[in-house]
Amino acid sequence: MKLKVIIVDDERLALRRMEKLLEEQIEVEVSLDLIGTFVNSYDALEAARREPLHLAFLDIEMPEIDGFELANRLLEIQPQLQIVFTTAHQEYAVKAFEMNALDYLLKPVNQSRLAITLQRAAVSAARTTEIITETDNIKLCLLKNIHYIDTYGAVQSFPWKTLKACELFAYLVYHHDNTVNKQTLIDLLWPDQDIERSTTQLHTAIYQIRKIIKEIDLIYLELKYKDGGYSFVLGELKLDVEEWESRVRQAPDVTSDTLDQHLSIMSLYSGDFLEEHRYIWAEYEQERIRLIWLNHMKQIAECYSSLEQYTEAMLLYQKIVERMPYVEDGYFGLMKIYSILNHQLEVRKQYQIISNKLQEEFEVTPSKELTEWYHEWSNNM
Incomplete structure (x- = not known):
């Protein structure tokens, strides 16, 4: 495959040198398409908005927007973009890898070291392409708790480091395709902290979310920053609660002929909406979904009863009692x-x-x- 690349460096000589190194790269079988070289970070951002990219070489010490900030902004536009930092200063290495960068190159960059970086980029891009073909099976899940179904159909949990990052993820997924203002998120998750500390906490949580999405290869899940807020774009990913509700609403009436179809739909309901997390903001949606489940269960139980299959009907009514004991x-x-x-x-x-x-x-x-x-x-x- 051909890797689409950009280079950003405020020093034109350094920019030209990296361009020349890439043009002369023959040590690995990697085809490169140099989309652009930029001394201005804003021009690089515009390029990222215009077309998909695979790899960005970013100088760290630049005016207005440094390499770390530019990397964050580029990843907001293209979450799967691989970042390589270039700098003359060794002390930035730790921070670079904390940002989950593909690599960190010390200037002056040499051909053999660059070859290693390009090989890594090619392997990563190939893996991403492979995952795209497998993504039909991947599903985000909010029923019972926050988890996902991987490409092999296995249930997987997210490796959250903080509870707030987990809650922020759930909230943005629930409101997917809608931009949620930063202040709304701060008021929801950090209401008792001062604005400086709460803003820092928000940015830290956003960084954790981006890193986890990248680590587990949820390539269609895109976290965008726009108009002072954040939004999740699910792309081709399915959300279990929406898929279940859609199947319930589109299903035919419950009869002896359609009973198996309804039992299959019923089996998809693994638990109430975010029930294990006990988020206050989720209570209304939890109750709405539970009432849909209740109505569906009653229809199936009534069908069993009409067929004189009383044991099956009683088991369903007992499930209703267990899940909704005050109904x-x-x-x-x-x-x-x-x-x-x-x-x-x-x-x-x-x-x-x-x-x-x-x-x-x-x-x-x-x-x-x-x-x-x-x-x-x-x-x-």
């Missing part, structure tokens, strides 16, 4: 089946359980519909 639907469904099977004690038991729960938690009695059904049933006993 009547699960208990009511069980009561109806127990009445059909003439299990009178179980009918009374379920009614007593939900009555006690509602009284203890909300100081209310069961709904009029449930109460009237129960009294009518009792009178007919």
